[in-house]
Amino acid sequence: MDVFETIAARYSVRGYKRDPVNDETVQRVLEAARQAPTAANRQPFRLVVVHTRGNEEQLSRVYNRAWFVQAPLVIGVVAVPGEAWRRSDDKPYDEVDATIAMDHLVLAATSLGLGTCWIAAFDPAAAREVLGLPDEVEPIAFTPLGYPDKEPTRTSRRPLNELVKYERW
Numbered sequence: 001m002d003v004f005e006t007i008a009a010r011y012s013v014r015g016y017k018r019d020p021v022n023d024e025t026v027q028r029v030l031e032a033a034r035q036a037p038t039a040a041n042r043q044p045f046r047l048v049v050v051h052t053r054g055n056e057e058q059l060s061r062v063y064n065r066a067w068f069v070q071a072p073l074v075i076g077v078v079a080v081p082g083e084a085w086r087r088s089d090d091k092p093y094d095e096v097d098a099t100i101a102m103d104h105l106v107l108a109a110t111s112l113g114l115g116t117c118w119i120a121a122f123d124p125a126a127a128r129e130v131l132g133l134p135d136e137v138e139p140i141a142f143t144p145l146g147y148p149d150k151e152p153t154r155t156s157r158r159p160l161n162e163l164v165k166y167e168r169w
């Protein structure tokens, strides 16, 4: 799959097989996130990989959907503001960096036939408790990682001419 095919193939997978994902495949997906660009190469993010089996009850506190705990793995991306590059007006870029890393992970997973779904509507307090996150880091998003058992429901996008402006706003 080239990058355009991968982008076209990705969709939010909200139903997973319980089949395991082998370690080598998981490592390839994590490696793709590691290769993501970050502002000033600060790499202010961490990935928390959680095995679902046996942790269903705890993970359901983080995001309460049956499909969230169907896949063998759940991955959380966590930003580390203290490591972030800051713009001249002090805007920190750790959340941007964490998001790029997650998107690398999502696209790599897609190209290997795996399903993912970006999840931002999780309970942040539960995420902190279940993942044991220290106060100085910020959970940004979660995704299950596993083989899809649902066909894509195609979603629409705004036309390009609504999204792109040339030369000036």
Ligand SMILES: Cc1cc2nc3c(=O)[nH]c(=O)nc-3n(C[C@H](O)[C@H](O)[C@H](O)COP(=O)(O)O)c2cc1C
Residues within 6 Å of the ligand: 010, 011, 012, 013, 117, 118, 119, 120, 121, 122, 141, 153, 155
């Ligand atoms: C930052 C972000 C947060 C999202 N949070 C959720 C979520 O909490 N739950 C969910 O089911 N889908 C979530 N989604 C998935 C979007 O609903 C989905 O990407 C969008 O509807 C387009 O559909 P597609 O991913 O199948 O192309 C999120 C997507 C993004 C990018």
